[in-house]
Amino acid sequence: MATRRSALSALASAAVLAAPLALAGCTAGSTAMVGTGPSTLAVGLTAEPQNFDFTTTDGAAIPQALLYNVYETLVKVDSDGEIVGGLAESWDVSNDRTVYDFQLREATFSNGEPFTASDVKFSIERVQQDWTISLKSGMDVVDRVEVVDDRHARVVLSRPSNSWLRAMTTRIGAMFDPAGVADLANDPVGTGPYDVESRRRGDSIVLTRNPEYSNPESPRPAPGYRTVVLKYYADATALNNALLSGGIDVISGVTAPDSLPQFEADNRFRVLQGTTNGEVVLAFNNRRAPLDDVRVRKALTYAIDRKALLEAAWGGRGELIGSMVPPTDPWFEDLSGEYPYDPDRARSLLREAGHESLRLDLRIANLPYAVSSAQVIASHLKKVGVTVDIEPLDFPAVWLQQVFTDADYDMSIVQHVEPQDITTFGDPDFYWGYDSDRVQRLLTEADTAPPREYIADMREVARTLSDDAAANWLFLFPNIVVAKNEVRGLQANQVSESFDLTGLRRQGTS
Amino acid sequence: MRGNLVVGGALVGLVVVTALVSLLWTPLDPQAVDASVRLLGPTSQHLLGTDKFGRDVFSQLMVGAQTTLYVGIVAVGLAAVAGVPLGVLAAMGPRWLGELVMRTSDLVLAFPALLLAIMLAAVYGASTLTAMIAIGVATVPAFARVARAGALQVLSREYTLAARAGGRSRWWIAWRHVLPNISGMVVVQSSVSFAMAVLAEAALSFLGFGTAPPTPSWGRMLQESQELLAVDARLALVPGLAIAAVVLGFNLLGDGLRDHFDPRLEARR
Numbered sequence: 001m002a003t004r005r006s007a008l009s010a011l012a013s014a015a016v017l018a019a020p021l022a023l024a025g026c027t028a029g030s031t032a033m034v035g036t037g038p039s040t041l042a043v044g045l046t047a048e049p050q051n052f053d054f055t056t057t058d059g060a061a062i063p064q065a066l067l068y069n070v071y072e073t074l075v076k077v078d079s080d081g082e083i084v085g086g087l088a089e090s091w092d093v094s095n096d097r098t099v100y101d102f103q104l105r106e107a108t109f110s111n112g113e114p115f116t117a118s119d120v121k122f123s124i125e126r127v128q129q130d131w132t133i134s135l136k137s138g139m140d141v142v143d144r145v146e147v148v149d150d151r152h153a154r155v156v157l158s159r160p161s162n163s164w165l166r167a168m169t170t171r172i173g174a175m176f177d178p179a180g181v182a183d184l185a186n187d188p189v190g191t192g193p194y195d196v197e198s199r200r201r202g203d204s205i206v207l208t209r210n211p212e213y214s215n216p217e218s219p220r221p222a223p224g225y226r227t228v229v230l231k232y233y234a235d236a237t238a239l240n241n242a243l244l245s246g247g248i249d250v251i252s253g254v255t256a257p258d259s260l261p262q263f264e265a266d267n268r269f270r271v272l273q274g275t276t277n278g279e280v281v282l283a284f285n286n287r288r289a290p291l292d293d294v295r296v297r298k299a300l301t302y303a304i305d306r307k308a309l310l311e312a313a314w315g316g317r318g319e320l321i322g323s324m325v326p327p328t329d330p331w332f333e334d335l336s337g338e339y340p341y342d343p344d345r346a347r348s349l350l351r352e353a354g355h356e357s358l359r360l361d362l363r364i365a366n367l368p369y370a371v372s373s374a375q376v377i378a379s380h381l382k383k384v385g386v387t388v389d390i391e392p393l394d395f396p397a398v399w400l401q402q403v404f405t406d407a408d409y410d411m412s413i414v415q416h417v418e419p420q421d422i423t424t425f426g427d428p429d430f431y432w433g434y435d436s437d438r439v440q441r442l443l444t445e446a447d448t449a450p451p452r453e454y455i456a457d458m459r460e461v462a463r464t465l466s467d468d469a470a471a472n473w474l475f476l477f478p479n480i481v482v483a484k485n486e487v488r489g490l491q492a493n494q495v496s497e498s499f500d501l502t503g504l505r506r507q508g509t510s
Numbered sequence: 511m512r513g514n515l516v517v518g519g520a521l522v523g524l525v526v527v528t529a530l531v532s533l534l535w536t537p538l539d540p541q542a543v544d545a546s547v548r549l550l551g552p553t554s555q556h557l558l559g560t561d562k563f564g565r566d567v568f569s570q571l572m573v574g575a576q577t578t579l580y581v582g583i584v585a586v587g588l589a590a591v592a593g594v595p596l597g598v599l600a601a602m603g604p605r606w607l608g609e610l611v612m613r614t615s616d617l618v619l620a621f622p623a624l625l626l627a628i629m630l631a632a633v634y635g636a637s638t639l640t641a642m643i644a645i646g647v648a649t650v651p652a653f654a655r656v657a658r659a660g661a662l663q664v665l666s667r668e669y670t671l672a673a674r675a676g677g678r679s680r681w682w683i684a685w686r687h688v689l690p691n692i693s694g695m696v697v698v699q700s701s702v703s704f705a706m707a708v709l710a711e712a713a714l715s716f717l718g719f720g721t722a723p724p725t726p727s728w729g730r731m732l733q734e735s736q737e738l739l740a741v742d743a744r745l746a747l748v749p750g751l752a753i754a755a756v757v758l759g760f761n762l763l764g765d766g767l768r769d770h771f772d773p774r775l776e777a778r779r
Contacts, residue, residue: 308546390722
């Protein structure tokens, strides 16, 4: 169950996907001096890590750069959201679903130490004892870890949990070496194919191939690029220009969708579009009148033409969803047709609720997707007699205080990027103000239920949220990657916390 | 140069008329979103085409003129109302008061107006009002300086000395001699400050700290068009030219007025 603080970290990371506009007219400002050549890849990203220690620093930027690339996990998610092996070659689950036996791959840390089952024990216990970020609560369910032999680790849970294995694919599942945790903020040591070579604050991070992988006898294939430079640009236009001018090879996530035609029309580039976990949500304050009335919430949902909104606000890129579930979650069900655009119905629902006209504030994060969506919403709601006062709040600080912490708002727009954040609706103190016994009970039951019931329960939660119009799920944020043609192996979907570099290679190499 | 006055006056007049007309009529609702007509080029229905929301650019431009003038008038008015008395006081009051006023205004002058506005927006929320207040406060020193310099000049003239010898009070002298004689300079300063206020509002809206959406503003039109530069430059060009025209207009008007109020300056050229 996501806690209040863990969701906060997810929100903060929303800034990653839509970094606020920086000063005008900046051009490509990155000047990392690294050798360019066929074995070097330069990737443009938006939010820069403050340090390299994701055990104590929240936010999406650090795992985006380091997870799967520098640190590896026992299991990882592939681009379809399926759990696949990472450092674990295979795993078995006991019949009562509390004992997990992991058979480990042979691997070596970048400091030369071999990876063994005792590192698994060390890493998992370290999450419980030393980590401070809110996501560590995902490890609460672990009772103990046993080292059966070097290649065999056994994890015993205190109760069955459907979410634990999936949580192991995130940063909390990262494997550390006891000798490599002295200076996590500056010197990360992992088993991944890359090692951090250098970093320039405000500019770039240089990753080089872990020497263990260059060894021809290495059991694991070497990554396609010898060197990867992660370059950071706060401004979407600067990021675009960097690719156009050849400063970078890949844009990890485009936040200016209307600028894409310039890349699509250019045969030097390829545009990939996939899904993320980021639901752009029009939040209703379920606790405050008049939005505590389900008829009003339904009316506001019928009154907004989400297809037109997606078209106008985000260039038609993204997917319509009808609940807090991205299509890559196993319990996804297409509920996007539940509230077809119907202004007449909205008007009659409002009349029924006793509101011929309404005035509501819309306190949004001052981010491009929210500002764009808000203007469309204001225009649509005006047609059903609802006046909307848009107030863009500085994100994250002011927005987090006023809307998220104090819940002082009628409606708000922000993107929720945390995987499986549907569980936030089970927390009545969350800023939704949504208090439903049924949803809370279903969510608690779901985590310990047998897998088949788990899916059914979660599906029921999603459907109940939609029936209650607990929020208006505007659209699922798209993952848009633009790359030079010769870069191969890119994934369209962004469903893990990592920008996975391991499968990338230059065209014509193997 | 009379040309400055005419061209400047014409540009400013055009904007004023546009803003006034937009109060009563625009071709289409500037805030009406329609995804089916987004990013259209100029047509007979949409004289300057539509933006990414399908809104009519021409109507937005017209209503944006209101925002621009509104911000300029309030900010410059605020600055003049506060700055001119301060400047006169600095010139006519006791020496320590004059020093205090002028050093404080140096301090404010050293502080960037945009930064002040961004700070205010962070504390009180981004709105047209906070932008106007910030721009106004930052412009006060300019008026205080002009008023003080003018007042010192007037105070050394024979007629003020005569008035003083005649036993007139300071306030009478300030009212009868100083203010009328510096009014020309204040008008010139207003015109120049107006141009700066327009630029500042556009910059703030561009950065997302000015006029809140969906109220049309030229700065925000620019910002919304930024990602479309490579796709459709028209959207940036339209508000950009409008801002340039207004700033040019007020600067020319200021120059023209200066020549008008101080003919000796023109003779020297």
